[in-house]
Amino acid sequence: MGINYLRARWFGLMFIGLLSVLCGAIVSIDALDNSLYFPLSFFAAILLIEGIATVLLALNDAGGQKTLRYIKGSSFIIAALLILAGHHEGNIVLSLVFGTLFLVDGLLQIISAHLVRYPAWRYVMFGGLVEIAVAISFYQPYPSNYEGTVPYFLGIALLFAGWNMIMLAYKVCRMSEQTTTAPSGTACSLQGPVDGANSGLGSDEARALVIHIWTPVGTSASAVVRQPITSRYIAAVDNNGVISTGHAALESPEGIYISLYPKDEIEHSPEAFIQLLRATCENNVPGRFLPDYHTESEEWCHSTVKVHIRNYDEQRLKLFWQQYQKDNTYNLTHRNCSSTVARALEAALAGASQRLYGHHGGWETFFKFLVRPELWIAVQIRRRAETMAWTPGLILDYARVLSILVDKQPSGSWLDTFRWSVRRMIELRQQWRRETPIQR
16 A cells, blocks of 8 residues: 555544444454344355355456455355354354464464564564463353354454554554555665656566565475475475575566575574574674576576566665665574565555556555455465564465555456346347247
8 A cells, every 4th residue: 555645544544443443342242241132144144245256256367366266255155154054063163263263373473472582572472372362262152152153253353453453553653754664563764756666567577576486395405304384484304404494585677686695604403493593683694685686596596486576666666675785684584585575575565556456545445455355365474474484485475465466456346246247147138039039
């Protein structure tokens, strides 16, 4: 959306956040007082309609966009059918699913915060404990005997979403007009004009940002031990015990190349690796910025995967890079190659929503983005990276989702699909009447 866009609407964001918190509190209390007034069947019907409409819209999409909409639509349909079934077993299943989601997320936050020790890690550990407490409340039947599972989950979701919206409004209200946020929560002031943007959505890949990813498995010198999730998102260990974490870089057609690497190779032995995960000052080492992709590929190897993004602001990217490269500090978890690419990518994509939809004001663009599943997946990836560490695997997923979000508009709303279906039915009916001979 861009900081300027959000800053001009901070009061509206604050109001939405407060309203969401109020509604969440009311719905949660209603779910737990053993006297349910929440329109459960009506809510399930809305979920079912939205799920079916999303699946229908996915038929006109392609690639990752189609997959994400199938997942969203299927999830909504399954949840709606479980609610409409009206059986006690369906409520128990939903309670176990919701409770497990909160439990796993809370445990991951606590473990990663304890290991990495990034700034404000204690607050994140407290948030993890809160999520575990919420998970326990889902598991135990008191007081509604699982009958209030859905409204309770909806109320908790509204509470968390409202709180996040309030914090967003508070932060953007205090920021200057030419500011971009970084994944670590820090802010980089961008002085100078930022109106010039490359909005060539119809151009080819020659006018696109290229995010280069060297995956841990692809950069290992020998065969790796099979650990799918660990090798994909953290590190790969070969048969000799050598750890490979992969690498990430960003290249723009204007000649900007962003690739941060330690000046001296860091020893990745299994004994020292846990200590290196700490995002503390003692693990800061001098880094170096490689000049271009050709040099890096010649020194090492070609990137394993490339992601292209056309809708970006070249001026913001340039201003970000001018300031960021003044500090060559490298930290394996807090300021590494992947976190550098994430910050640069978010600086370059500021205001991409208005370039995509052609709107320069109002709330229409905001709500269009708010209902897109790609946004919520990007939020979860970014949140996981902030509470653990940015890795090449997370950057790969993040860049892919953002490329769909900022370069491709969805096929249309469910109302557009309904209108198209009715119009198509009328056209087919008229065609059938013209081709069918009149019976006398």
